[in-house]
Amino acid sequence: MLARDGYILDRNMLNLTLSGLLVAALLFGTLPHSALLKAQVGSSLRFYGSGSPDHDRVKIPLGFIDANGRLTTSYPVNISGAFTIEFWMKASSTENTAPTCPSGWYTGNIIIDRDVFGAGDYGDFGVAICNQRLVVGVSVGNEDRLLTGSTIVTDNQWRHIAITRADNGQVRLFVDGQVDGMLAGPIGRIDYRLNRATSYLSSDPYLVLGAEKHDYPGSRHYNGWLDDLRISRVVRYTDAFTRPSAPHLVDSDTVALYRFDEGAGTVIHDSTPEGRSIGQLKPRNGNDAQHWSTDTPFVGEITPTGTPTSAATPTSTATPTSTATPTSTATPASTATPASTATPASTATPTSAATPASAATPTSAATPTTIGAPPENKPVIRVYIALIFRPHSAQVSQMQE
Ligand SMILES: [Ca+2]
């Protein structure tokens, strides 16, 4: 059976594993310490950069949005000060063709859009591809600063991206664990202000993935894959680090985590224990299936740092009593199930009052303004099993009940 979060679960696999372990132990006398594990890895999200208005993107409400498009409470994803945003991306140069972005990240192929229309109010930020490099923009009020990376990321390979922002405004960009750029960014809170009035009800109070949230004329959108997006309330990296080889872990500093392992549908779960910052996939023309991909950065064999502990040579009647439990593989900590999916509660349209300086006028009306109450968490038990076929080959299976 395939679990909701995309991890393969199979009791037969457990039996096979126990048998395989015994056979391997009998054949080789001991288990190889450097056994490779093959991860079962779920799915990723594919965006197409189509620019169809209010579609081909993921929309994550920053809090509870009332009928007037005002945020009445904040969800954890409405970050304010220090943060780390990290994710995996895979994109090509032919599908992401924005040139350099001297005026700001919002003219690139946008991957993450936490813009507010016009000046940033408290603040706003975004991540995009410009001239094949990543750019990170952060603004506070009218102070708008841009970090431009140096590594070409559009080589059709999975890349691990991390962006940190410190309380003193310092912004760092890491590509595959290497420092790719730094910026003395503006200081100050950048969360979306509660009860803020806007004419852009269906875009301003959201974190948007894969598109320019306002569908501003001429905008470019991200065309590529995205996986395992983790948002944290701390600076996790200040210097180069080893590129992760497994999905991000959840800890107390994680404010939102998107595995994109649902594999179907339009609900994007938040895998933190509370799981409050739930998103919604808005498919482009067609259906949601076209956005779910089995191409992930975790396919293939990875080397765990843990060592199988049941290596003792068994006697002929030996029964493996404890299977090797690699401790380094990532464990999705939550399988939060939303009590209810997004319910468009209002079709309120912007009144004509507030007129932004720019000409762009969003035309989409339907505004999903409520996301269900925080889901209840279900206890999760997983067992990691090393399946030994050859001295240098093994598989890991994750069991959930
Ligand atoms: Ca803005």
Ligand SMILES: [Ca+2]
């Ligand atoms: Ca995934």
